[in-house]
Amino acid sequence: MSYNLQVDIDKSSGFCFGVVYAIEMAEDILDNEGYLYCLGDIVHNDEEVERLTKRGLKIIDHEILKGLRDEKVLIRAHGEAPSTYQLALENNLTLIDASCPVVLKLQNRIKVSHDSDEQVLIFGKHGHAEVIGLQGQTDGKAIVFQDLAELDHVDLPAKFTLYSQTTKSTDKFYHIKDELISRGYDIKANDTICRQVSNRYEELENFVVNYDRIIFVSGKKSSNGKVLYDVCKKYNDSSYFVSTVDEIDQNWFAANDKVGICGATSTPMWLMEKVKSALEQY
Incomplete structure (x- = not known):
């Protein structure tokens, strides 16, 4: 039939512009040098990762990074925590930084909040590469949560600053914000979702x-x-x-x-x- x-x-x-930027950077280096290390999957798509690994992209994790010396390593669009940049200095690694500008701006805002002694809450997915990079701006002191129920068991201060992973649902972010305000918290809420x-x-x-x-x-x-x-x-x-x-x-x-x-x-x-x-x- x-x-x-x-x-x-x-x-x-x-692809969003952040992913296009990272992949074009990787392809340029692969064309010239034949291989390139990338910290984590360059994009959360197995088919595209496979296409690029066939061209010479070598996906590594943080454990392998520690043993690498004198190499080029791509930082993907999700961004990285400050500790990664420190390690690169110690190991003489050249970082090809393809962090998305939207993510970099958010990292900076979170760092400023943390340095101002604000308690930071991040609405985001546990273990997600972007979220790990965001939490790294606070020396791991930010509270990360995926949904409101997780906060029921957390002793929150009366006043805190709320941020969001860039790819979260806008509706859900505003629902969380309104719900927390209705519970009596004094919140500085930052809609940091990528438009x-x-x-x-x-x-x-x-x-x-x-x-x-x-x-x-x-x-x-x-x-x-x-x-x-x-x-x-x-x-x-x-x-x-x-x-x-x-x-x-x-x-x-x-x-x-x-x-x-x-x-x-x-x-x-x-x-x-x-x-x-x-x-x-x-």
């Missing part, structure tokens, strides 16, 4: 309502991918999350369906185009 699917890719999906990310909520709302089915393409490690997929699901119940072409199920579709493809800020356009080609074969 031929499904005769009509398939479109969302024009506003794909290139938050603007995509509305763009996705407008996109997904025009299709019978939505295929949302994202790496499973992407925080931003989870948030944006929830937006798709909210406005089009026939939305499916896939990381690779192999995860698509033909049974999701009916003949002549209009199918929309979209993705996270860490999803490469070539991968969405690969999904489109596969669907057009059905």
Whole structure:
């Protein structure tokens, strides 16, 4: 049976400027030198990481970094804690710093708050690379939480400063802020969510309502991918999350369906185009 699917890719999906910047930096060095170390996955998308590792990108963790000497190491868009820069000095490492400017600005603001003896709270994902870098600006003293329930067991001061990981949901951030204020806390709240990310909520709302089915393409490690997929699901119940072409199920579709493809800020356009080609074969 031929499904005769009509398939479109969302024009506003794909890499944000921070990811584009990091990948272009990596590719330039790979073209010239043949290899480059990268601290952590350059982007939370396994397919793109695999493409770049085939070109010579060597993904390392902080443990391997400690033993590295006299090499170039890429800092990805998520940014790093001050301790990483200190280690680079000690080990004579050249850091190719592709930290996103939005993240760097947030790191600086958090450092200023901490240096002013403010208690810092960060709404973010535990263990996320960006959050580790943010918490590092406070010598690990910032309180990180993923949802409000975690704060029920924390003895919070009457007054504190609230920040957010750049890829979190704006709605959720403001809900948390309002709830904490209603509990009587004196809060200095800083909406530090990247507008290139938050603007995509509305763009996705407008996109997904025009299709019978939505295929949302994202790496499973992407925080931003989870948030944006929830937006798709909210406005089009026939939305499916896939990381690779192999995860698509033909049974999701009916003949002549209009199918929309979209993705996270860490999803490469070539991968969405690969999904489109596969669907057009059905």
